[in-house]
Amino acid sequence: MQSWPAPRIPELPGRGPGLSLTDTATGARTEPTDDGVGRLYVCGITPYDSTHLGHAFTYVTFDLIGRVWRDAGVDVRYAQNITDVDDPLLERATETGVDWRDLADDQVDLFRGDMAALRVIPPDHYVGVVESIGLVVDAVERLVEAGAAYRVDADVYADLSADAAFGGVGHLDHTQMDELFAERGGDPERPGKRHPLDPLLWRGRRDGEPHWDGRSLGEGRPGWHIECAAIAASHLGLPVTVQGGGTDLIFPHHEMSTSHLRLLSNGTGGSEPIRAFVHSGLVGYQGHKMSKSRGNLVFVSALTADGVAPGAIRLTLLAHHYREDWEFTEADLAAGATRYQAWRSAAARPAADADPDRDPASVLHALRAALADDLDTAAALAVVDAWARTGSAVDAVVIDAVDALLGVDLR
Incomplete structure (x- = not known):
C-alpha cells in the first residue's frame, strides 16, 4: 500500500535526550529504546469515514514520538496497518451502495491527503489487511497447530486459556472485559466458544462477503486482532518497542493482539513481544467522544x-x-x-x-x-x-x- 509524501525534516545541531513515555501496561515511565532502535506500530484506520480530529490527534501524537526519537539518534522503524476489510466497512458500503473496495480506496486517499497536510511522517510500512491475507493465514495456522486456537463451524477462535499472561495490558476485571468486548466488536454470545472472550481469528466464508483462500482454514477473511499481530511481527520484528493507538484500543484490541503475538513468538521476542504501550486520549465534541456511530465528527x-x-x-x-x-x-x-x-x-x-x-x-x-x-x-x-x-x-x-x-x- 502506498503511503504519502514525507515532509522535509531539518537537521538540528547536537542530539536530543532520550524520550521518556508512560507505559499503559505498568503506569510507569520508561525509555524503551535502550538498543537504539524504535520499532513503532500504530493501529491504522478502518477506511469508511476518515479523517476526524480524533484520528488526527492519535497520528500526530505518534508522529511526535518518531520525531523526538530521530532527534535523539534512534533508528525509527514505523509500521501502520489499514483495516481495509472489516464489518463496519462492509456495512457502510451496503448502506451507501458503494463497492467496499471503492469506499476503502476513497477513504484511504483522503487519509493520505490529511496526513500529508498535517506533515505527519509516513510509516516505512503502510500495510493493508487485504494485501496481508497470507501473513494472517500463516499466523492462524500456527496457533491452530500449537493448540492455541480451535474451530467453531467454519470459524477459528483463539483459545485465551493458552496465554497465562492475558490481561496484562489493561488490567481490567472480568466484568469490564465482558462489557467492552461486547461493545467493541466481540461476539461473547456465540454458541460453541470455549470462553465468551475468545476472539475471532478467521471468519469462514459467508454468502455476499469478500473471502480469500485460507488454505487449511478454508475460505474466509481475517479477524481484527490477528491482523495487527501478523503485520507487526512480519514488518517490524519482535519485540515491538511501542505499540500505539487511542485508549479505546487498549481492550480488546491491544490486549488480544498482544496475546496472539505472545503465543506466536515462542519466546523469540523476549519476555514480552511489546516493550511499551502508549495510548493517546480521546477527543470529544458536542458532549460525546467523536465517533462514526454517533456522527459527531470534525473532519x-x-x-x-x-x-x-x-x-x-x-x-x-x-x-x-x-x-x-x-x-x-x-x-x-x-x-x-x-x-x-x-x-x-x-x-x-x-x-x-x-x-x-x-x-x-x-x-x-x-x-x-x-x-x-x-x-x-x-x-x-x-x-x-x-x-x-x-x-x-x-x-x-x-x-x-x-x-x-x-x-x-x-x-
Whole structure:
C-alpha cells in the first residue's frame, strides 16, 4: 500500500535526550529504546469515514514520538496497518451502495491527503489487511497447530486459556472485559466458544462477503486482532518497542493482539513481544467522544477546505497532552490559529526587531527537554510562545527546531 509524501525534516545541531513515555501496561515511565532502535506500530484506520480530529490527534501524537526519537539518534522503524476489510466497512458500503473496495480506496486517499497536510511522517510500512491475507493465514495456522486456537463451524477462535499472561495490558476485571468486548466488536454470545472472550481469528466464508483462500482454514477473511499481530511481527520484528493507538484500543484490541503475538513468538521476542504501550486520549465534541456511530465528527479535510491552515490544526492538537481526553471547541481552533499566526509572524520578523540578548540554543534545549518529558507539548508550546514574543527569522535554529520536532513549518 502506498503511503504519502514525507515532509522535509531539518537537521538540528547536537542530539536530543532520550524520550521518556508512560507505559499503559505498568503506569510507569520508561525509555524503551535502550538498543537504539524504535520499532513503532500504530493501529491504522478502518477506511469508511476518515479523517476526524480524533484520528488526527492519535497520528500526530505518534508522529511526535518518531520525531523526538530521530532527534535523539534512534533508528525509527514505523509500521501502520489499514483495516481495509472489516464489518463496519462492509456495512457502510451496503448502506451507501458503494463497492467496499471503492469506499476503502476513497477513504484511504483522503487519509493520505490529511496526513500529508498535517506533515505527519509516513510509516516505512503502510500495510493493508487485504494485501496481508497470507501473513494472517500463516499466523492462524500456527496457533491452530500449537493448540492455541480451535474451530467453531467454519470459524477459528483463539483459545485465551493458552496465554497465562492475558490481561496484562489493561488490567481490567472480568466484568469490564465482558462489557467492552461486547461493545467493541466481540461476539461473547456465540454458541460453541470455549470462553465468551475468545476472539475471532478467521471468519469462514459467508454468502455476499469478500473471502480469500485460507488454505487449511478454508475460505474466509481475517479477524481484527490477528491482523495487527501478523503485520507487526512480519514488518517490524519482535519485540515491538511501542505499540500505539487511542485508549479505546487498549481492550480488546491491544490486549488480544498482544496475546496472539505472545503465543506466536515462542519466546523469540523476549519476555514480552511489546516493550511499551502508549495510548493517546480521546477527543470529544458536542458532549460525546467523536465517533462514526454517533456522527459527531470534525473532519480535517473539511477544516482545510474552509481555509483553516493545517499548521493551525496541528497546533490545536498539540495544545493538549497526548494522554488527555479533551473536548474540541471552536475556541480551541481559534487559539491554534492565533498561535500559528504569531509564530509565523515572528519567523518573518527582521533581525533588527529581535531581542539581541536572546539565545536560540537555549530555546532548542528547552524545547527538546519538554518533549523528552513524556511529550509535554504544553511546555513545548510555551517555549516557542516565549520565543515568538522576541524572536525573528535570524533564529534559524529555532525555526528548524519547530519544524523538525513539532512538525510545524514557519517558513
